[in-house]
Amino acid sequence: MELRRLGRTEMKVSTVSLGGMGVISKHHKTLDDATRVIHTALDRGINLVETARGYFDSEKIIGEVMKTRRHETYLASKSYLRSSKRCEQQIIESLTNFGTKKIDLYQIHHVQYEYELEQVLGKGGAMEAIRSYQRQGLIDHVGITSHHPRILAQALETDAFDVVQFPFSVVERDHYKELEPIARRRDIGIIAMKVLSGGNLQNVSTAIKYVLSHDISTAVLGASNVEQVLADCEAADSFTQLTDEEKDQLAEEADRLPENFCRRCRYCEPVCPAEIPISDIFRVENYLILNATYARNEYRTFKANSTHCIECGECENICPYDLPVVDDLRRAHSRLNKGRLEDLAVNTLRKVRLYDVARKLYFDLGGNLPER
Numbered sequence: 001m002e003l004r005r006l007g008r009t010e011m012k013v014s015t016v017s018l019g020g021m022g023v024i025s026k027h028h029k030t031l032d033d034a035t036r037v038i039h040t041a042l043d044r045g046i047n048l049v050e051t052a053r054g055y056f057d058s059e060k061i062i063g064e065v066m067k068t069r070r071h072e073t074y075l076a077s078k079s080y081l082r083s084s085k086r087c088e089q090q091i092i093e094s095l096t097n098f099g100t101k102k103i104d105l106y107q108i109h110h111v112q113y114e115y116e117l118e119q120v121l122g123k124g125g126a127m128e129a130i131r132s133y134q135r136q137g138l139i140d141h142v143g144i145t146s147h148h149p150r151i152l153a154q155a156l157e158t159d160a161f162d163v164v165q166f167p168f169s170v171v172e173r174d175h176y177k178e179l180e181p182i183a184r185r186r187d188i189g190i191i192a193m194k195v196l197s198g199g200n201l202q203n204v205s206t207a208i209k210y211v212l213s214h215d216i217s218t219a220v221l222g223a224s225n226v227e228q229v230l231a232d233c234e235a236a237d238s239f240t241q242l243t244d245e246e247k248d249q250l251a252e253e254a255d256r257l258p259e260n261f262c263r264r265c266r267y268c269e270p271v272c273p274a275e276i277p278i279s280d281i282f283r284v285e286n287y288l289i290l291n292a293t294y295a296r297n298e299y300r301t302f303k304a305n306s307t308h309c310i311e312c313g314e315c316e317n318i319c320p321y322d323l324p325v326v327d328d329l330r331r332a333h334s335r336l337n338k339g340r341l342e343d344l345a346v347n348t349l350r351k352v353r354l355y356d357v358a359r360k361l362y363f364d365l366g367g368n369l370p371e372r
C-alpha cells in the first residue's frame with residue numbers, strides 16, 4: 001500500500017489506517033474475531049492503528065496483537081480529558097493497554113469549545129502531561145482531533161500540534177478547505193476521519209478515492225470485520241484519481257443524503273445514562289428502505305431504545321452535528337417498532353417463496369413493495 005509522509009512527524013503512514021472503534025469486544029463474538037480484523041489490516045499493508053482511551057476496550061484488544069506485531073505498527077491514541085493530572089492517568093492506561101513502551105502519536109480528543117483548547121494548552125492542562133511524557137521518550141508526536149474547523153484552525157496556529165484529524169468526505173468538505181492551507185504552511189500531518197460519513201456513503205471505493213485524491217496523509221476507517229478491511233485496502237491499493245463518472249456517482253450519492261444526519265461518531269453513547277445504542281438505532285433506521293424485516297428484527301435485539309430515554313440532554317450537548325437526538329430517537333422508534341404483523345406476513349410469504357411473486361404482481365399493477 002502507498003505510504004505518505006505524516007507532516008513533520010516524518011512517519012510514513014499507509015493511506016488507509018485502522019480505527020479502533022471497530023475492534024471493540026461488543027462488535028465481536030470472541031477475542032480472536034476482533035484480533036483477526038487487526039491482523040488482516042496489518043497483513044494488507046496498513047501500518048497505523050488509531051484509537052482512543054474512550055473507545056471501550058479497543059486499546060487492550062490492539063495490545064493483544066501488539067505482543068507480536070508492534071515493530072510493524074504505528075500506534076495512536078487520544079484522551080478527552082483536559083487537565084494534566086487526568087490526562088496523565090489516561091496516558092499511563094494507554095501505555096499499559098497497548099503493552100508498549102512508547103505511543104507514536106497521542107492526540108487531544110474531540111475539542112469542541114475555545115475554553116477547552118485554552119484548558120488543554122494552559123497551566124495545568126493536558127498538554128503539560130503530554131510534553132512531560134514526550135521528554136521521557138514515551139510519546140513521540142502530538143495531535144488534535146475535532147469536528148469544529150474554527151477550533152482546529154486556532155489550535156493549529158499555536159503550532160503545538162504535529163498532526164490534525166478531522167472529518168472529510170464528499171459531504172463534509174469545509175474542514176479540509178479551511179485547515180489544509182494552515183497544515184501545509186506549518187507542515188502538520190492530516191488524518192481524515194468519517195470518510196464514509198458514518199456508513200452513509202455506500203460506495204466505499206469511490207468515497208475513499210475521493211479523500212485520497214486530496215493532500216491528506218491517511219484516512220482512518222473503522223472496519224469491524226475482515227471483509228470491510230479488505231474492501232478498504234483494495235480501494236487504497238487501486239487508488240487512482242476519480243474518473244468523471246465516479247465523480248458524478250459520488251455527487252448523486254451525496255445529493256440523496258439529508259442535510260443533517262448521524263455520522264456515527266458515537267460520542268453520545270458513553271454519556272447516555274440509559275445506555276441507548278444511539279448510533280446503531282439510526283443505522284438500522286437507514287436499513288428500513290432496503291430491508292424492513294432485517295431492520296426491525298435487528299432493532300428488537302437492542303436492549304434499550306427511546307422508551308428508556310430520561311431526556312437528560314447529554315447526547316444533544318455532545319453531538320458535534322447538533323442533532324435533535326431525542327426527537328430523532330422517537331421518530332426511529334415509531335418507524336422501527338411497528339410492522340410486527342406486516343413482518344409476520346412477509347416472513348411467511350417468503351418461506352413459501354411467494355413474497356417476490358406478490359411483489360412483482362404489485363409492481364406490474366403500478367405499486368412498489370420494499371425488497372425484504
Ligand code: SF4
Nearest residue numbers: 272309310312313315
Ligand atoms: S437524552 Fe436520552 S438518549 Fe440522550 S443521553 Fe439522555 S437518556 Fe440518553
Ligand code: SF4
Nearest residue numbers: 262263265266268319
Ligand atoms: S447522534 Fe451525534 S453524537 Fe451520536 S453518533 Fe450520531 S453524530 Fe455522533
